[in-house]
Amino acid sequence: MSPLKVLIVDDxxxxRARLARQLQDLDECELLGEAGEAESALEQVQRLDPDLVLLDIEMPGRSGLELAETLSGMAAPPAIIFCTAHDEFALPAFATAAVGYLLKPVxxxxxxxxIRRARSLSKPQLKAASTTDTPADTVGRRQIKAVSRRGVELLPVASVRCFVADSKYVVAHHAGGETILDESLKELESEFGxxxxxxxxxxxxxxxFISGLQRDGANYRVLLDGVEERPQVSRRLLSGVKSLIEEMA
Structure with missing residues (x-):
């Protein structure tokens, strides 16, 4: 697997030095460079074509949010993980290509x-997730906000393979792992149906992401690309799922 090319942007x-040291411990990452303000960062993004930008929000001149909006408009935008000391910017970050929102000290x-979540997204997926104009046949948010002990996470809907209800929570399974959401399955179905x-x-x-059906004793499970989770298919819905897979073939 090729290393993820990373650019650090922080005034x-x-x-910057702390993040650079942490990246050294991650074999799957390659640090391309650093920038202390937005204009320099934009020049390096255009020249170096990083896969991922670790981006501060409050900087002299253009803010990190403004830079993220510019990057989101690129033909093949890099993934963005905000690294900031301020939690009040989480909601504005929804309008960008952000795949993470970490609070300092990270x-x-x-x-x-x-970074694992960022790696799970290809640049075309990031472009689709960050497009300003929502297509007419697409309903709902481009990203879902999840708050946990690790901070605020922004999960691109385009990366989710399935939503599975577990007790009072819903777990989103994606190529980068699992994320617990404080939303009901009914609400998610209504929005992303x-x-x-x-x-x-x-x-x-x-x-x-459906790749097929697998027999499991008397039951069937859906096979999904990119995750090990195999949701069970209820008997009542089995014929509809089979028909859908036949149409996709």
């Missing part, structure tokens, strides 16, 4: 988890 030299394990199909009372699966 504080100590913050812990190494939190950075590693956010154009891209996800219900296969069980406790599961929605992304139509684009």
């Amino acid at each position: 504080e030299p100590l913050a 812990a190494g394990e939190q950075l590693a988890a956010a 154009d891209r996800f199909v219900r296969v069980h009372r406790n599961a929605l699966v992304a139509v684009a």
